[in-house]
Amino acid sequence: MARGRPRSFDRDAALDGAMRLFWTRGYQDTSISDLTEHLGIASPSLYAAFGSKSALFCEAADLYQAREGGRPGVALAAAPTARAGVAALLRENVALFTRRGGPRGCLLTRATLSCPPSDTAVVEYLDRSRRDRLTALRSRFRAAAAAGEPLPSDDHDTLAQHYDAQVQGLAVRALEGAPRAALLRTVDLTMTAWDAMTTR
Amino acid sequence: MARGRPRSFDRDAALDGAMRLFWTRGYQDTSISDLTEHLGIASPSLYAAFGSKSALFCEAADLYQAREGGRPGVALAAAPTARAGVAALLRENVALFTRRGGPRGCLLTRATLSCPPSDTAVVEYLDRSRRDRLTALRSRFRAAAAAGEPLPSDDHDTLAQHYDAQVQGLAVRALEGAPRAALLRTVDLTMTAWDAMTTR
DNA sequence: CCTTTTCTGTAGTGGTCGGTACATATTGAG
DNA sequence: CTCAATATGTACCGACCACTACAGAAAAGG
Numbered sequence: 135m136a137r138g139r140p141r142s143f144d145r146d147a148a149l150d151g152a153m154r155l156f157w158t159r160g161y162q163d164t165s166i167s168d169l170t171e172h173l174g175i176a177s178p179s180l181y182a183a184f185g186s187k188s189a190l191f192c193e194a195a196d197l198y199q200a201r202e203g204g205r206p207g208v209a210l211a212a213a214p215t216a217r218a219g220v221a222a223l224l225r226e227n228v229a230l231f232t233r234r235g236g237p238r239g240c241l242l243t244r245a246t247l248s249c250p251p252s253d254t255a256v257v258e259y260l261d262r263s264r265r266d267r268l269t270a271l272r273s274r275f276r277a278a279a280a281a282g283e284p285l286p287s288d289d290h291d292t293l294a295q296h297y298d299a300q301v302q303g304l305a306v307r308a309l310e311g312a313p314r315a316a317l318l319r320t321v322d323l324t325m326t327a328w329d330a331m332t333t334r
Numbered sequence: 335m336a337r338g339r340p341r342s343f344d345r346d347a348a349l350d351g352a353m354r355l356f357w358t359r360g361y362q363d364t365s366i367s368d369l370t371e372h373l374g375i376a377s378p379s380l381y382a383a384f385g386s387k388s389a390l391f392c393e394a395a396d397l398y399q400a401r402e403g404g405r406p407g408v409a410l411a412a413a414p415t416a417r418a419g420v421a422a423l424l425r426e427n428v429a430l431f432t433r434r435g436g437p438r439g440c441l442l443t444r445a446t447l448s449c450p451p452s453d454t455a456v457v458e459y460l461d462r463s464r465r466d467r468l469t470a471l472r473s474r475f476r477a478a479a480a481a482g483e484p485l486p487s488d489d490h491d492t493l494a495q496h497y498d499a500q501v502q503g504l505a506v507r508a509l510e511g512a513p514r515a516a517l518l519r520t521v522d523l524t525m526t527a528w529d530a531m532t533t534r
Numbered sequence: 535c536c537t538t539t540t541c542t543g544t545a546g547t548g549g550t551c552g553g554t555a556c557a558t559a560t561t562g563a564g
Numbered sequence: 565c566t567c568a569a570t571a572t573g574t575a576c577c578g579a580c581c582a583c584t585a586c587a588g589a590a591a592a593g594g
Contacts, residue, residue: 159450159451162362162448163362163448165449183350190469239355243506244447246447246509246510247360247443247444247446247447247448247506247509248362248507250359250447251363261510263508270422279489285526286523286526287526292516292519292520292523295512295516295519295520295524296523296524298507299500299503299504299506299520300499300503302503303499303502304499306443306446306447306499306502306503307449307495307499307502309429310446310461310464312495316492316495319492320495320496323486323492323493323496324485324496324513325530326487327527327528327530330357330527331526331530332529333383
């Protein structure tokens with residue numbers, strides 16, 4: 135098994151580096167030259183390992199969602215209440231979007247607004263991941279309602295879109311340079327609003 | 335006066351077309367070839383009239399803010415209360431971001447997430463316009479507080495960032511294809527939250 | 535050993551990018 | 565009319581894009 139010359143680089147490490155680069159610069163503004171330079175891998179090796187720029191991005195985005203975006207997602211699902219879940223989702227995302235030494239903002243939001251419509255593979259990937267996020271939120275609200283938890287609204291779909299939009303807004307502001315403390319203050323306001331709508 | 339061969343196209347109309355194109359495709363994904371083709375103007379004439387791609391974008395963004403973004407801005411300032419101002423700001427922006435036959439989303443938000451950091455002129459322009467938006471919101475809240483209007487929070491800066499983020503979230507969702515009615519439902523939720531926080 | 539398979543480095547491919555040199559055309563000034 | 569000034573169309577610039585042809589290197593199977 136494993137005939138032929140062995141690969142001279144760590145595929146997972148290369149994917150991790152590609153993820154960081156796409157996260158930092160966005161999809162369109164990250165060139166193959168940038169990748170080959172930062173990863174120390176010549177382009178033929180890159181193409182042999184990942185296929186194309188868009189396929190590499192999709193794999194990098196998978197890694198982003200599994201490792202980085204995983205924490206907020208898990209926090210939403212694992213919290214005992216929808217309120218605690220949404221609060222944790224927002225706070226974990228703020229931490230993720232403003233991590234010291236890490237790229238700012240959200241890899242997916244940035245790609246959504248910067249990838250050319252002609253790159254259908256990436257556009258479809260991003261659309262799918264957005265639907266998954268909304269579904270996760272919606273089902274969390276449905277479960278909470280079934281458990282008798284008071285919610286800001288009975289319209290779970292609108293709730294899901296509203297709180298997903300909060301995350302997107304945080305991502306845009308983080309990229310604009312808003313400090314972590316400022317983002318957390320608006321998260322506090324969002325949760326104050328939740329309480330005001332549920333305890334009245 | 336006005337020596338030399340006269341310009342053979344309407345500069346304002348060309349600027350309007352450029353604005354629509356930048357709005358539709360973003361900054362980076364709108365090429366000079368796209369512009370020359372859609373405007374019917376060869377590139378030397380374009381450069382003679384506007385200087386460079388980034389200068390053309392800044393002029394187009396000025397036009398966007400004056401004509402299109404002007405309505406939401408005026409709505410915020412002109413409303414009798416901060417609450418009515420914020421509600422009008424959000425609803426006017428939803429209308430703007432989902433206008434039939436027009437580009438979706440916000441020209442500025444899209445450019446913020448898609449313009450390469452190397453294009454400092456555009457980056458600085460976008461940063462300035464963001465600060466102006468926040469200032470407009472902040473001073474509206476300050477005026478409301480001085481007039482005795484109850485607000486969701488005494489921290490006017492956080493309020494400004496929160497409601498500006500609402501607009502950005504709406505812009506991202508509009509670009510993702512969210513229908514106008516769905517955006518308006520989340521605006522209703524946002525204003526329900528305002529009322530819950532001010533009337534408790 | 536030799537062959538097959540796979541990867542690597544060099545050196546490109548055609549295409550598009552933002553921007554421009556240049557000759558020509560069209561105006562007002564004198 | 566002549567001249568200076570400005571705009572136009574053609575045709576091009578070097579730089580960069582995503583991507584790849586090709587020859588040689590490094591492994592396993594025989």
